[in-house]
Amino acid sequence: MDFFLSRYRHLTVLLIVIAAQLLLIAYQVKTNKDVPLIRVWAVTAVTPVETGLELVRRYTWGFVEDYFVLLGVRSQNENLRRENGQLKIENNYLKNELATADRARALSVFQARSPSKTVAARVIGNGTGANSKVVFVDRGSTSGVESGMAVVTPDGIVGKVVDSYPTASLVMLITDPTFAAGVLSQKNRVHGTLKGQGHAECLIDYVQNEERVDVGEWFYTSGDDRIFPKGFPVGQVAAVQNGKTFKEIYITPSGMTGGAEEVLIVLQGVHQEVPAGELATPGYRIMPLPPDAASETPQGAPQPGAMGTDADRLRAIYKQAGADQKHVYGEGVPGSKPPDFTKIPSVHGAPPPASAPPAVSKVAPKPKPRTESPARASDPTDDEPAGVAKPERRPPAPAQPSQAPLNPPAPANQ
Amino acid sequence: MTEYTEHLLREAPRKDTGNRFRFVWLVVIPLIAVLFQVYVPRFVSFLGYLELPLLITVHFALSRGAPIPGLLYGMFIGLVQDSLSLKPYGMYGIVKTLVGYFAASVSMRFDVQNPVVTFILSFFFYFFHQFFYWVLERALLGEAVTFDLQQTLTFGLLNAAVALPLFRILDKLKVAN
Numbered sequence: 314m315d316f317f318l319s320r321y322r323h324l325t326v327l328l329i330v331i332a333a334q335l336l337l338i339a340y341q342v343k344t345n346k347d348v349p350l351i352r353v354w355a356v357t358a359v360t361p362v363e364t365g366l367e368l369v370r371r372y373t374w375g376f377v378e379d380y381f382v383l384l385g386v387r388s389q390n391e392n393l394r395r396e397n398g399q400l401k402i403e404n405n406y407l408k409n410e411l412a413t414a415d416r417a418r419a420l421s422v423f424q425a426r427s428p429s430k431t432v433a434a435r436v437i438g439n440g441t442g443a444n445s446k447v448v449f450v451d452r453g454s455t456s457g458v459e460s461g462m463a464v465v466t467p468d469g470i471v472g473k474v475v476d477s478y479p480t481a482s483l484v485m486l487i488t489d490p491t492f493a494a495g496v497l498s499q500k501n502r503v504h505g506t507l508k509g510q511g512h513a514e515c516l517i518d519y520v521q522n523e524e525r526v527d528v529g530e531w532f533y534t535s536g537d538d539r540i541f542p543k544g545f546p547v548g549q550v551a552a553v554q555n556g557k558t559f560k561e562i563y564i565t566p567s568g569m570t571g572g573a574e575e576v577l578i579v580l581q582g583v584h585q586e587v588p589a590g591e592l593a594t595p596g597y598r599i600m601p602l603p604p605d606a607a608s609e610t611p612q613g614a615p616q617p618g619a620m621g622t623d624a625d626r627l628r629a630i631y632k633q634a635g636a637d638q639k640h641v642y643g644e645g646v647p648g649s650k651p652p653d654f655t656k657i658p659s660v661h662g663a664p665p666p667a668s669a670p671p672a673v674s675k676v677a678p679k680p681k682p683r684t685e686s687p688a689r690a691s692d693p694t695d696d697e698p699a700g701v702a703k704p705e706r707r708p709p710a711p712a713q714p715s716q717a718p719l720n721p722p723a724p725a726n727q
Numbered sequence: 728m729t730e731y732t733e734h735l736l737r738e739a740p741r742k743d744t745g746n747r748f749r750f751v752w753l754v755v756i757p758l759i760a761v762l763f764q765v766y767v768p769r770f771v772s773f774l775g776y777l778e779l780p781l782l783i784t785v786h787f788a789l790s791r792g793a794p795i796p797g798l799l800y801g802m803f804i805g806l807v808q809d810s811l812s813l814k815p816y817g818m819y820g821i822v823k824t825l826v827g828y829f830a831a832s833v834s835m836r837f838d839v840q841n842p843v844v845t846f847i848l849s850f851f852f853y854f855f856h857q858f859f860y861w862v863l864e865r866a867l868l869g870e871a872v873t874f875d876l877q878q879t880l881t882f883g884l885l886n887a888a889v890a891l892p893l894f895r896i897l898d899k900l901k902v903a904n
Contacts, residue, residue: 322795323794323795323798323828323832326794326795326798326799327794327798327824327825327828330798330799330802330824331821331824331825334802334816334817334820334821334824335817335821335867337815337816337817337820338815338816338817338818338821338867339867341815341816341817342815342867342868347815351806351810351816352810352816354810355807355810355811356810356811358758359758359761359762359765359811362758362762363762363765363766366762366766367766370770
């Protein structure tokens with residue numbers, strides 16, 4: 314044994330060391346346990362040195378590195394600033410392109426839906442002068458544009474063409490002090506004249522103080538001026554107050570919000586209805602209709618709320634009589650038999666036949682939106698708004714036939 | 728056998744067995760090597776291929792020429808490496824023990840001062856180290872790791888190239904016994 318150990322001493326030590334380490338590995342693998350003590354020692358011995366090295370590196374090489382890095386920072390900063398500026402410009406350009414595309418799409422949709430024939434145009438410049446409220450658009454007489462044509466956007470009216478050149482047109486904006494257009498309020502159906510003021514807001518003139526206009530109410534073109542077709546939005550009332558004779562109504566034009574860049578020139582206007590808005594508040598209390606009033610209203614009878622004049626009512630009575638006798642007005646040759654007008658009871662005082670109810674109902678189904686003083690509201694004339702409280706009327710006596718057409722059966726009172 | 732090969736292979740004991748490291752260097756040098764391995768590649772990633780603890784083991788074993796100190800020194804460096812790795816203790820220890828033993832054994836037959844011998848031995852022991860470590864990983868730990876022969880050969884050449892100046896520097900730290 315001693316011979317073996319002395320003869321193979323190196324190999325024996327090697328085998329012992331290898332075997333010991335194999336056993337160590339086997340133990341760790343078998344028990345899935347580490348030998349924390351040795352590892353703690355090693356890490357504890359190494360990490361302070363590593364920390365020191367890191368400190369040395371940070372304050373030596375790191376400092377040198379930072380110095381060389383700082384050398385390039387200025388030029389890098391300049392490059393980044395330049396790049397940032399270019400990106401901002403590009404971003405603004407893309408945003409503008411997007412907004413332009415949105416406006417163009419809105420214009421095309423509006424153009425397709427509007428019954429009026431229009432041509433799209435782009436504002437290419439302003440008129441000269443500091444207070445100029447005229448712009449040039451890129452459509453002229455070669456595109457069919459003529460002086461006096463309306464210029465609108467989907468949001469509202471913009472102005473009118475005052476001069477037309479072959480490739481461009483001069484458009485007077487609605488903010489120009491010399492601009493005027495007929496307008497109509499949505500809720501109270503008040504007519505007025507839109508006038509430019511030279512600034513952002515426009516004035517609506519010639520509206521009587523007695524008329525009712527609310528703040529926030531929309532105004533539409535009335536078509537009275539023969540330039541703007543009826544039914545285009547004009548703007549919303551920003552302020553209203555009574556003046557000497559007429560109200561002072563200021564509106565914010567809706568067609569120029571944010572500045573008009575793409576517009577439509579109305580080549581052939583078609584009047585449209587002003588959209589129905591909220592019913593006007595009459596300014597006095599109205600009771601509901603009696604339960605039997607509506608059922609007594611004959612079919613085809615004139616509706617006082619819809620036909621406010623005596624002529625309308627008289628026309629309705631004659632139309633009803635013709636229908637009762639199966640006569641169609643406008644047909645037949647000259648000399649043919651006309652309807653028997655003597656059978657119209659309300660005209661000649663004859664009692665109404667049992668099968669034919671009175672031509673005019675006693676009730677007014679709905680109030681007419683007018684804002685008149687209570688004294689005028691109780692005026693016994695026949696164009697009174699229905700539902701206004703007044704004494705009950707009875708059918709006219711036979712001795713007074715001339716009053717019948719003007720006074721058809723009165724609306725029922727409450 | 729040519730004269731040159733006879734010069735490389737020698738039967739006499741090493742000429743420089745009288746030069747030894749101081750004890751402090753025996754501790755500090757492996758520590759620096761291990762620190763270099765765990766710290767420097769953080770900033771210079773391509774230096775991660777350097778296996779300095781192995782080169783230190785080879786140098787110590789070659790210069791000492793005694794198998795038992797060589798294998799113990801290899802075991803010590805290997806266990807320090809193991810303590811800073813996720814693998815169980817003994818993986819690097821066994822491999823470097825074998826490297827230390829064989830390097831010390833070989834040094835008695837070769838002129839380890841010759842750069843060619845140093846280069847070839849460094850390359851060989853690097854390859855042996857990587858290959859045997861791979862064998863232990865598969866055999867003892869059951870890990871399905873692959874052995875990249877081409878990369879191992881390349882890194883072996885690079886380590887052998889680094890070993891030449893490194894061994895010169897380490898020789899300067901020796902003092903006469």
